[in-house]
Amino acid sequence: MQWAVHGERALYDTPWVRLRALEVEQPDGERCEYHVVRLRDVAVTAAVDEGQRVLMMWRHRFVTGTWGWELPMGLVEDGEEPVAAAARELEEETGLRAGSLRPLVRAEPAAGITDSRHFVFRTDDAVHVGEPVERNESDRLEWIALPRVRAMTQRGEIVSSATLVAVMALLLDVTMDS
Known part of the structure; x- marks a missing residue:
């Protein structure tokens, strides 16, 4: 239909x-x-290190009045490819530059009312190139062991739908690699 x-x-x-x-x-x-x-579409980056930890940002969302862990993300600018936006946002928000990015998943979080798409990428080779230039994005950055992520979602420490979709895809990706 x-x-x-x-x-x-x-x-x-x-x-x-x-x-x-x-x-x-x-x-x-x-x-x-x-x-x-x-x-506009959103680009999300899951940066994973050699210890199978993912870089997350602790931040406040004033619209909902909540605190939570999120992955680096941001809007895809007009004329910009989602992968370029993912790389840009990762560097602006964390000071890490992705060596490579591969698509992890694409989601449409509320397809019945909005046309926004969320593009999630994974990098395993990001390198520190400086301090974050986006000073209003998060209170702190932390590398979190992937086995902890599931429990964090269950405790409501991760509530952003873009991050939830991304970490679930990341956990499936890690399971598939094992």
Whole structure:
């Protein structure tokens, strides 16, 4: 069953969020207005070291008023490839430069209401090149042993959907490598 889009009009536009009203036809033939949030894509990097630890950031999200562990991530700029955004964000937020990045997973966190895609990459050869230039991203960085990550999700220490999807894919990737 496929929905058909017959038109789209802007309700609200900023550089971060675009709210749109779509005229849609549902599979049963009924037409209605459906609101969609158009967001830029997100690139996420799981940096893993030789000790099978992943670099995570402890940060506060003021929108939800929560603290949690997250992977380095950020918006994909116009005209930028997700892999380039992942490399850029890793370096800006952590001071690490990825030697190589490989795709780990792609997710659409709320496909029924937003078109944002999350691209997750893994690097196993990042090197320290300096201090983070993004001073407002996190309180601290910490290398966390992969076996600890599952328990952290169960305790609610990791709640960001982009990070949750990424660490679950990372844990599956590690399991597959074993």
